[in-house]
Amino acid sequence: MSYETLDLEADDRGVLTVTLNAPERRNALSAKMMDELTALSRAEGAKARAVVLRGAGEVFCAGGDLTWMQAQIRADRDGRRAEARRLAGMLDALNTMPSPLIGRVHGGAYGGGVGLACICDVVVAEEATRFGFTETRLGIIPATISPYVLARMGEGRARQVFMSARIFGAEEAVRLGIATRAVPEADIDAAVEAEVAPYLKIARGAAARAKALARSLGPRIDEAVIEATIDRLVEAWESPEAEEGIAAFLEKRPARWA
């Protein structure tokens, strides 16, 4: 399959490196990129011995594409639900992909970008990376990503970072359980390679079953939970705060809150 928004590079060990490739928009998750990540997780990604996920340009991923979100605010309810389901479906497809998923995170990860990191089995972050659940600055909430985030950090810490939308560094991301380790910029590729290495020596089927077992025994992320997050995102898009917050970002001005 060919991809417009992803660059794929497979090596002879079965390691597939997937690069989010829309650097001019800071790798924001457009509808096209979501569909391609879903397709990849069921095709090449599912067959790889390990998948490394990274971003082109200055940041790993700026989260959901806010021009796409603004279009949902202006769409009808059925359209909004379908698009929220597109995002939730992509997160579920990646989360249930049997192959080990190793995140190589640099520069910044915001909103859905942190959500992607939370779906990875291992995350190596550059020390200078900035993280943030910035949704409440935009008048929306971390909705479809929230089950994966809660699985990493628990309710108490999620409340703090979700509600405040504060930006934090890579060391704190490690403490919160988002990243496995933080390394200097010069060491990141070697660190990713060190994280990939164990997966080249183990039985792939057993590793996939271990991943599925951990998922089934961890916090419940089933169809009902995913549907509830879709409802919450649709509700968020329907609020006047979303209209103002997203417009303010796209118009490069401070939001005017009531």
Ligand SMILES: C/C(=C\C(=O)SCCNC(=O)CCNC(=O)[C@H](O)C(C)(C)COP(=O)(O)OP(=O)(O)OC[C@H]1O[C@@H](n2cnc3c(N)ncnc32)[C@H](O)[C@@H]1OP(=O)(O)O)CC(=O)O
């Ligand atoms: C998944 C769910 C929710 C979300 O994910 S909501 C989105 C959360 N993300 C953010 O709040 C990040 C928004 N972006 C930024 O804060 C900054 O762009 C940056 C990532 C810190 C990078 O800053 P920098 O100064 O390097 O670059 P610019 O701001 O000038 O951006 C360049 C260019 O890219 C456009 N852009 C950036 N981010 C997005 C985005 N998320 N969506 C659309 N477009 C984006 C930006 O507008 C600039 O475009 P120009 O046309 O060049 O001006 C919900 C759930 O959980 O369900």
